[in-house]
Amino acid sequence: DVKVTQSSRYLVKRTGEKVFLECVQDMDHENMFWYRQDPGLGLRLIYFSYDVKMKEKGDIPEGYSVSREKKERFSLILESASTNQTSMYLCASSVAFGELFFGEGSRLTVL
Amino acid sequence: QKEVEQNSGPLSVPEGAIASLNCTYSDRGSQSFFWYRQYSGKSPELIMSIYSNGDKEDGRFTAQLNKASQYVSLLIRDSQPSDSATYLCAVTPSGGSYIPTFGRGTSLIVHP
Numbered sequence: 622d623v624k625v626t627q628s629s630r631y632l633v634k635r636t637g638e639k640v641f642l643e644c645v646q647d648m649d650h651e652n653m654f655w656y657r658q659d660p661g662l663g664l665r666l667i668y669f670s671y672d673v674k675m676k677e678k679g680d681i682p683e684g685y686s687v688s689r690e691k692k693e694r695f696s697l698i699l700e701s702a703s704t705n706q707t708s709m710y711l712c713a714s715s716v717a718f719g720e721l722f723f724g725e726g727s728r729l730t731v732l
Numbered sequence: 733q734k735e736v737e738q739n740s741g742p743l744s745v746p747e748g749a750i751a752s753l754n755c756t757y758s759d760r761g762s763q764s765f766f767w768y769r770q771y772s773g774k775s776p777e778l779i780m781s782i783y784s785n786g787d788k789e790d791g792r793f794t795a796q797l798n799k800a801s802q803y804v805s806l807l808i809r810d811s812q813p814s815d816s817a818t819y820l821c822a823v824t825p826s827g828g829s830y831i832p833t834f835g836r837g838t839s840l841i842v843h844p
Contacts, residue, residue, distance in 0.1 A: 652830060663836035664776075664820070711775055719764050719824035719832040723775040 624648070625724035627712050633730045640699040642727050644712030650722075652715045653695035655679075655687060657708040658726075664711070670695055702731045734759040736823050738835035747844050751808040753819050755835055758802070761826025765797055765804045768820040770837065776820055780806060811842045 628643040646653065655667040656679075666679030668687040676687050684706060688696045695714075699706055709728050713721040735758040745751045753767075764783050768776035782788045782795040782804065794807040804823075808815055818839050822832035 654831075661836070664834040666831065669831060715830065719766060719822065719830050720778055720781055721768075721776075721822075721832065722778070726775045 625712055625714055625722050627710075627724040627727045629727050630725060631728050631730075633732065634702050635732050636703060638702050638731075640702050640729065642697040642699075642710055642712075642729070644695045644697070644724055645693050646695075646714040646722070647693065648714065648722070649692065650714035650716055651692075653689065654713040654715070654721065655685075655695065655697045656711045656713065657681070658711055659708050667697065699729075702729075704731050707731045734762075734823075734825050734833050736821055736833050736835040738819075738821050738838045740836060741839040742841050743838055744841045744843060745811050747811060747813060747842055749811050749842075751811045751815065751840055751842065753806040753808075753821075753838050753840065754803060755805065755821030755823075756803045757821075757823045757833075759823065759825045759833075760799075760802060762799075762802075762823045763826060764824035764832075765795070766822040766824075766832060767793075767795060767804075767806045768822060768834075770818045770820060772817070808840075811840075813842050813844055816840055816842050 625646045654669045656664045670689045686698045712724040715721045767780040770776040780795040792809045796805045818837040820837045821835040
């Protein structure tokens, strides 16, 4: 079975802090994604990556950056956390054709 | 903007009934279609994929695709309380992109 592991299930941070969310997949998938999910807004794509060191902006990249130094690892970085970034963050990986495998999610609260 | 629309629900059905979940999409050239199930507090899990017109059955689940009418549906037969969840429709657009567009999901409640 595909396993996508997110490093932290719950985080509480203060406004202005730098936040790292890490994601590791064990199925040698080329593609990795970061989404955030908020009630009533559904899943929104922040960034995706189709290869090591390659990244593309999704629908809501503002305030976020990403890093993919190794194929299995995709990190999401909040340079200066703000309260409107309080959300559930979901990492996913896939081969072609859009069949995504999600991690368990990281619930971030910014105070 | 390519859109995927779902009725947010909740859709409430009695145990043992057929639950019918519907999804429409705007991109006529869409290639691939998926249903994800998301339990409360959990992450989405892929349960069905369908790529060509017609029906695809997997156990109690049947996905139906009609490209001419631009809709895809999910039927759950013999619904169980454990099927209570939010069901997300996802569509991969035309042009070879592998990035699906997600609907906002339909909440299903199966009551005993």
